[in-house]
Amino acid sequence: MVRFLIPFVAVLLFLLEPEFAKFSPIHFENYTAYLVPRFLILYLIFISIYYNRKRAVIYGLIFGLLYDVFYIDIIGLYAVLYPAVCFLAGWSVKFIHQHLLITTVLAVLLVAVMEVILYEFFLLINFTAMPFDAFFNGRLLPTIGANLLFLLILGWAFKYLIDARLLERERSMT
Amino acid sequence: MPHFSNKKLILLLVSVIFLVALISFSLRDRQNATLPEEIIKDTVGFAQGLVAKPTNYITSIFSNIESLLNTYEENKRLKMRLEDFAVLQAKVHDLETENASLQELVDKEESLRDYERLHATVIARNPDQWEEKIILNKGSAHGVERNMAVMTARGLIGKIILVTPFTSEVELLYTNNSNYRVSALVQGEKGDVYGLIEGFEAERNELILKRIDSSLTIQVGEKVVSSGLGGIFPKGILIGEVTEITTDDFGLTKMAYVKPAADFSLLDEVIIAKRTITSIDGQDGSGTNTDLSNEKTEAEGDE
Numbered sequence: 438m439v440r441f442l443i444p445f446v447a448v449l450l451f452l453l454e455p456e457f458a459k460f461s462p463i464h465f466e467n468y469t470a471y472l473v474p475r476f477l478i479l480y481l482i483f484i485s486i487y488y489n490r491k492r493a494v495i496y497g498l499i500f501g502l503l504y505d506v507f508y509i510d511i512i513g514l515y516a517v518l519y520p521a522v523c524f525l526a527g528w529s530v531k532f533i534h535q536h537l538l539i540t541t542v543l544a545v546l547l548v549a550v551m552e553v554i555l556y557e558f559f560l561l562i563n564f565t566a567m568p569f570d571a572f573f574n575g576r577l578l579p580t581i582g583a584n585l586l587f588l589l590i591l592g593w594a595f596k597y598l599i600d601a602r603l604l605e606r607e608r609s610m611t
Numbered sequence: 612m613p614h615f616s617n618k619k620l621i622l623l624l625v626s627v628i629f630l631v632a633l634i635s636f637s638l639r640d641r642q643n644a645t646l647p648e649e650i651i652k653d654t655v656g657f658a659q660g661l662v663a664k665p666t667n668y669i670t671s672i673f674s675n676i677e678s679l680l681n682t683y684e685e686n687k688r689l690k691m692r693l694e695d696f697a698v699l700q701a702k703v704h705d706l707e708t709e710n711a712s713l714q715e716l717v718d719k720e721e722s723l724r725d726y727e728r729l730h731a732t733v734i735a736r737n738p739d740q741w742e743e744k745i746i747l748n749k750g751s752a753h754g755v756e757r758n759m760a761v762m763t764a765r766g767l768i769g770k771i772i773l774v775t776p777f778t779s780e781v782e783l784l785y786t787n788n789s790n791y792r793v794s795a796l797v798q799g800e801k802g803d804v805y806g807l808i809e810g811f812e813a814e815r816n817e818l819i820l821k822r823i824d825s826s827l828t829i830q831v832g833e834k835v836v837s838s839g840l841g842g843i844f845p846k847g848i849l850i851g852e853v854t855e856i857t858t859d860d861f862g863l864t865k866m867a868y869v870k871p872a873a874d875f876s877l878l879d880e881v882i883i884a885k886r887t888i889t890s891i892d893g894q895d896g897s898g899t900n901t902d903l904s905n906e907k908t909e910a911e912g913d914e
Contacts, residue, residue, distance in 0.1 A: 448658075449662075452658055452659055452662040453662065453666075454738040455659065455734075455735035455736050455737070455738045455746075456662060456663060456666040456735070457738075458735075458736045458737070458738040458739075458740060459670070459733070459736045459876070459877055459878070459879075460670075460876070460877065461740060461876070462740070462876065463876075464816070464876075469816065471740050473738065473739055473740055474738055503651060503655060505637075506647075506648050506651045506652060506655075507651065507652055507655045507656070507659075507735075507746075508735070508737045508738060508739070508744070508746075509737070509739070509742070510637060510773070510780075511634060511637045511638055512633050512634070512636070512637040513630045513633040513634045513637070514634065517630060555739065555741070559741045562638060563787070564741055564742060564787060565741055565787055566787055566813075567813065571813070571814075
């Protein structure tokens with residue numbers, strides 16, 4: 438049963454992202470914080486590290502394509518970034534110890550890198566005119582904070598789910 | 612790189628070319644979604660609608676609690692305004708009947724102000740928030756068309772930019788798109804002053820009203836509404852309030868900062884306004900269907 442739970446959670450996170458995006462931006466006195474929910478890619482990074490890199494890349498491709506078509510209307514942006522991030526995460530397993538906390542930090546760092554690449558891309562095609570320091574303070578830092586919080590709350594659940602799936606697979610093999 | 616064989620290298624190259632082609636194809640100023648896009652949009656939109664219902668319910672509970680906390684303050688303020696309101700209502704009623712009888716007198720049946728309301732629910736907001744877009748659960752099957760005005764009860768928020776059978780995409784007023792203009796007017800004391808809403812100031816979070824005739828005076832606090840002269844929007848939808856007036860970059864015309872009346876965060880129910888009078892999409896043939904950012908004379912048409 439856990440087998441189907443893994444893609445199901447991915448679909449659920451994909452659909453929940455825009456709902457959480459409705460809360461953003463948050464206005465303070467003279468500071469506006471954009472929180473970009475990146476739940477799905479964090480989950481895919483976890484899959485890539487703990488479960489199966491190839492599968493994570495395929496999920497990344499499918500969901501990236503859906504994301505492009507449904508929200509961005511620029512086809513080929515997330516469809517490349519998501520698999521690339523999953524690939525990098527899976528590749529890092531060779532060098533980094535797979536402790537939950539380390540994985541969490543790594544996942545958030547990868548998301549931050551993706552965020553910067555996206556910023557540069559949108560700057561290139563004139564979708565935004567935001568200077569880098571405004572992007573860094575108003576978007577990158579709040580986004581890192583919000584996603585780190587999300588992973589600290591739910592990271593163990595992702596790992597638990599993936600471990601359950603690995604256990605199930607082992608049992609069916611023997 | 613020792614692990615790259617020739618075959619892999621060629622594959623990588625081809626996919627990069629394919630990617631660039633795909634991105635540049637989708638970056639063009641497209642009017643319609645292709646069929647596979649429409650299918651994906653409608654399917655995801657359906658699933659998104661299912662998720663949006665409970666979450667909208669939860670967020671409405673939160674905002675209810677928030678408004679409950681402010682009840683006392685609000686009540687005090689509202690009581691003060693209530694007395695003015697009764698007088699105003701009588702006056703509006705008076706003016707409306709007068710207006711109707713005058714229109715009858717001159718045989719004028721249609722007005723720029725008339726529009727049909729179509730209620731829609733916001734099912735998603737572009738999660739990466741680079742482009743300010745929201746997605747609604749009504750599409751061409753419900754009579755939504757491109758370029759219709761979208762508003763909340765408090766004021767204008769944007770216009771429809773893409774329609775599929777069961778969903779539609781709204782570009783909000785907060786956008787960097789230089790082709791995004793709304794023909795607006797300031798309800799000044801000495802008559803209406805016309806201008807164009809063009810872009811917004813990110814730091815102030817306010818819209819910019821440009822191309823105001825410098826001989827006319829406007830004042831801080833005056834209301835800005837849509838003029839209906841762009842050819843698409845109905846007249847008289849509230850946009851916001853003037854907060855500051857300056858001259859523009861060249862010193863030829865005035866520009867004003869406008870604080871939007873609508874609240875752009877936590878949108879869930881919106882109204883699509885379909886004006887009853889003939890609308891013109893501002894594009895005659897393929898001649899003007901190009902980048903208008905440098906052609907100021909054609910600005911009026913592109914609402």
